Amino acid sequence: MTIVSNPLLSVQHLDKRFPGVHALDDVHLTLDRGEALAVIGENGAGKSTLMKILAGVLLPDGGQIVLDGKPIRCASVHDALKHGIVLIHQELNLADNLDVAANISLGRETHRFGLLLAKADRAEAERVLRLVGLDVSPRTLVGRLTIGQRQMVEIAKALATDARILIMDEPTSSLSQHETETLFNVIKSLKDRGVSVIYISHRLGEVRAVADRVVVLRDGKNAGALARHEIDEYRMVSLMVGRDVSKWYHRQPLPLGETLLDVEGLVTPAHRRHRLSFQVRRGEIVGVAGLVGAGRTEMLEALFGITPPLAGTIRIAGQPATIRTSRDAIRAGLALIPEDRKLQGLVLEMSIRENIGLPSLFRTRRAGLFLDAAQERAGAERMIAGLRIRPPLPKKVVQLLSGGNQQKTVLAKWLLLKPRVLLLDEPTRGVDVGAKEEIYRLLEQAARDGAALLFVSSEMQEILTLADRVLVMHQGRLTAELSRDQLSEEAVMRAATGQS
Amino acid sequence: MTKALGIAVVLIVVCVGTSLQAPAFMSTANIQNIINWTSLFSILAIGAALVIISGGIDLSIGSVVGLVGCTMSLLANRWDVPPGVAVLLVLLLAATIGLVHGLLVTKLRLQPFVVTLCGLLIYRGLARWSTGEATQGFANERFDGLREIVGTVTLPGFEALRLPIPFLLMLGLALLVGGFLHWTIYGRYLLALGRNEQAARYSGINTDRMVILAYVMCSFIAGFGGVLLSLDINALQPSSFGDTYELYAIAGAVLGGCSLRGGEGSILGVVIGTALIRVLYNASSMLGISTSLEPTTIGVVILLGVMIDEIVHRISARRQRRSG
Numbered sequence: 001m002t003i004v005s006n007p008l009l010s011v012q013h014l015d016k017r018f019p020g021v022h023a024l025d026d027v028h029l030t031l032d033r034g035e036a037l038a039v040i041g042e043n044g045a046g047k048s049t050l051m052k053i054l055a056g057v058l059l060p061d062g063g064q065i066v067l068d069g070k071p072i073r074c075a076s077v078h079d080a081l082k083h084g085i086v087l088i089h090q091e092l093n094l095a096d097n098l099d100v101a102a103n104i105s106l107g108r109e110t111h112r113f114g115l116l117l118a119k120a121d122r123a124e125a126e127r128v129l130r131l132v133g134l135d136v137s138p139r140t141l142v143g144r145l146t147i148g149q150r151q152m153v154e155i156a157k158a159l160a161t162d163a164r165i166l167i168m169d170e171p172t173s174s175l176s177q178h179e180t181e182t183l184f185n186v187i188k189s190l191k192d193r194g195v196s197v198i199y200i201s202h203r204l205g206e207v208r209a210v211a212d213r214v215v216v217l218r219d220g221k222n223a224g225a226l227a228r229h230e231i232d233e234y235r236m237v238s239l240m241v242g243r244d245v246s247k248w249y250h251r252q253p254l255p256l257g258e259t260l261l262d263v264e265g266l267v268t269p270a271h272r273r274h275r276l277s278f279q280v281r282r283g284e285i286v287g288v289a290g291l292v293g294a295g296r297t298e299m300l301e302a303l304f305g306i307t308p309p310l311a312g313t314i315r316i317a318g319q320p321a322t323i324r325t326s327r328d329a330i331r332a333g334l335a336l337i338p339e340d341r342k343l344q345g346l347v348l349e350m351s352i353r354e355n356i357g358l359p360s361l362f363r364t365r366r367a368g369l370f371l372d373a374a375q376e377r378a379g380a381e382r383m384i385a386g387l388r389i390r391p392p393l394p395k396k397v398v399q400l401l402s403g404g405n406q407q408k409t410v411l412a413k414w415l416l417l418k419p420r421v422l423l424l425d426e427p428t429r430g431v432d433v434g435a436k437e438e439i440y441r442l443l444e445q446a447a448r449d450g451a452a453l454l455f456v457s458s459e460m461q462e463i464l465t466l467a468d469r470v471l472v473m474h475q476g477r478l479t480a481e482l483s484r485d486q487l488s489e490e491a492v493m494r495a496a497t498g499q500s
Numbered sequence: 501m502t503k504a505l506g507i508a509v510v511l512i513v514v515c516v517g518t519s520l521q522a523p524a525f526m527s528t529a530n531i532q533n534i535i536n537w538t539s540l541f542s543i544l545a546i547g548a549a550l551v552i553i554s555g556g557i558d559l560s561i562g563s564v565v566g567l568v569g570c571t572m573s574l575l576a577n578r579w580d581v582p583p584g585v586a587v588l589l590v591l592l593l594a595a596t597i598g599l600v601h602g603l604l605v606t607k608l609r610l611q612p613f614v615v616t617l618c619g620l621l622i623y624r625g626l627a628r629w630s631t632g633e634a635t636q637g638f639a640n641e642r643f644d645g646l647r648e649i650v651g652t653v654t655l656p657g658f659e660a661l662r663l664p665i666p667f668l669l670m671l672g673l674a675l676l677v678g679g680f681l682h683w684t685i686y687g688r689y690l691l692a693l694g695r696n697e698q699a700a701r702y703s704g705i706n707t708d709r710m711v712i713l714a715y716v717m718c719s720f721i722a723g724f725g726g727v728l729l730s731l732d733i734n735a736l737q738p739s740s741f742g743d744t745y746e747l748y749a750i751a752g753a754v755l756g757g758c759s760l761r762g763g764e765g766s767i768l769g770v771v772i773g774t775a776l777i778r779v780l781y782n783a784s785s786m787l788g789i790s791t792s793l794e795p796t797t798i799g800v801v802i803l804l805g806v807m808i809d810e811i812v813h814r815i816s817a818r819r820q821r822r823s824g
Binding site: 350 | 699
C-alpha cells in the first residue's frame, strides 16, 4: 500500500480539550477519494469528538483540517456542508411527519417567491433514492419507513447535497443483517462514484467487511492504523484496549439444572398465527437470533407481560404462571433487560440508587406502603460494588454515566431481585468493548448463580460467543434450534432468512 | 429542595420590601388574611402538583371547586341533607370526577389537557344550571358547626395571632402528601413514571393505576379545598366561584419547582410558591399598584422564576458534567 501524495482530507495535530478531559491529543487522519475508512475505539476514545469537529459541530482547540490541499475551517454544520462533509447521526434526524422528498430537500427546498415547487424536489429525491437503491415513492411519509429505509433516506439526503465525505456514526446499530448488507452495497457504490466514507462502529465484523483502512483511537490519541490486509478482530481489539488480549471472550458451558422456563404455544399479539415453544434450563444461556422484525423483542415482551400473550402456557420452575402485567412477571421470577435502556431501562434523571431500587421496592416495603430507605441504599451499594458500576456513587444521576455503566445499572436493578429467568434484549447495544466483556462475565455469573438466561442479539459475534444454545426466529416463527456443536454463522443466517 | 429555598428567599425579600413601603402589610389582620388565602390555595396547588408530577395536567380544578360548593349548598339548603353528609357526598363526587379523568387518560389514552379542559367546561355548566345561577351560601345556623373549620384558633402562648384553621388543615395535608411522595413506594412510583412512564412500566409498576390515583387525589383535594373555600366565601356566584383557580394552583406548583415535564417537585416548594403568589397579590394592592395589573405582576414574577430556574439548572448541569 503506497501513501497517496494528495489525500482528499488530511487532519493534522488536532487537539480538543473539555474541562477535565483531553478529548483529542495530536490526532492525525487522512482520507482518500473513494475510500472507506473505519475509525474505531472504545467509548470515550475521542471518535465522536473527532467526527463532530469534521462536521462543524465543534471547533478544535488546535491543529488543522486540510481538504484538497487547502486548509479549511468548519465553524458550523453549514460550513462543513459547503465543503461536502456530512455527518449522519446515530439518532436519525428526519421529520417523521413529512414525506421522503420533503426530508431530502429540507432546508434547500426549491421555491419561487416562497412557494414550494414540490415537483422539482420530488424529481431530485427520485434521483438520489435511485443512487442508494431505495425503492420507495418520494411521497411516502418517513414515519412509515423502517429504520433501515430511513438510514437510506439520510444517505440519499447527503448525496443530494453533493457530499464528498460521508461520516456514519454507528449506522448499523438498529439495522437488521439484511439492511446492513444493503448499506454495505450502497457504501461500495458510493466509493465507486468517488465519495469517501468515514465509518464508526463498535461492530468489528462489520468493520472488517466494509473498511479499506482502520484508524484506532485510544484515550484521545492515535493508537494505530491497519491497512486492508491487516484488518482482523484480534488486531483491532488489541489496539483499542491497548493490551494484548490473548483471546476474545470465551466461556465454558455450565452443568445444566432443571428446566426453569418452559414456554408452550406462546402467541404474541404481533404474530398471531405462530406458536412458540421452547425451554431454558438452570445455568443455561440461550441466544435468540434473527433479523430485526423477526418477533424476538415481541416474544420477550409477551413473556414479561408488557404486551400480554394471547395464548400459550408459561411455566417457571414447573409452576404455571399467568402473566398479564410486568408485575405478574416479576412475581413469577422473571426479569427483562429491555432493548432501549434510555427509554425503557432507566429513568435517566433519577440516581443510580433510585433506579436500582425501582423493581424491588414492593418486596422490601414496610406496612404495605412505606419505602425502606435503608434496604434500598444497602441493595444499591451491594450491586454497585458487585457490578463495579463507575462512578460508585449511589446518588449519581444515571444520565451522567457512560453507556456501559448505564447498562450495568439496568442489570443491577434486575439482578438485585435474584430472578429465576433473566430475559435480555440486546444486552450490549452501544457499549464499548471493555464494558461488553464485563457484561458477558456478569451474565455468566448470573447463570452460575442458578438463573436461566434468554438473550436476544443482532450481533452474530455475541450469539456465537455467549450462547449455549441458539433459537433462530424468522417472521414470527422459530425456524431453528441450534446446539453448541451445530452452531455456525451460516446455520444461523440460513434459519434467520427463512431458508432451511 | 434548593428550589424551595430559592423561592423562599424571594418570598422573604418581597415581604420585607413591602412592609418597608407599606407598614400595614405587617398588621396582624393582613398576615392572618394572607395565611388564610395561602392555605386555601396551597391545598388546591398540592392536588395540582400530584397530577403535574405524574406528567399530566388538571385544568378542571377551579370548576370542581365551583361544582362542589354549589352542590353542597343545594344538598343542604334545598334537599335538607345534614351538612356533614353533604360534605361527604361532595367529596365523593370530586373523587369520582378524578376517577373519570384518570380512566380517560389511561385507558382511552386521551390527552390530560383535553380531558380536563372538557371537565372545566362541563362542571362549570352543571354548577350554573343546577343552581339556576342563583347565589349560594351557608348562612343557615345549621352550618355554624361546619363553618368552624374555616375559623381561627389561638395557640397557647401566641394569643395575639389568631391562626386560621385552614392553615392547620393545609399543613396536615402537606405532610400527608409529602410523606406519600417521599416515604412510600407509591410516591416513588409516581415520581418515576412522571419522568419516564415506559421505564416505570418495564420495572413492574402498574403505571395506569398510579396515574388514576394521581387524578383521584387531585380532584378529591380540589373538592376538599372547594368545601373550605365555599364555607369561607359564603356567597357563591355559580358562574364565577372558583373560576381560574386552577391556573393559580398550577402556577403555584410550577413556581414551587414542579416541572410540567413531570417527575419533579416538592410539596414544601409548592406551598412556598403559592405563598409567594398570594403575597404578591396582597402586596400589589398594599403598594397601590393598580388592581388591574395584579395578574400581570404575578405573571411576570412566575416567568422570571422559571427563567432563573432554567438558567440555574443549566449551569449546575454543566458543572456536574465537568466534575463527572
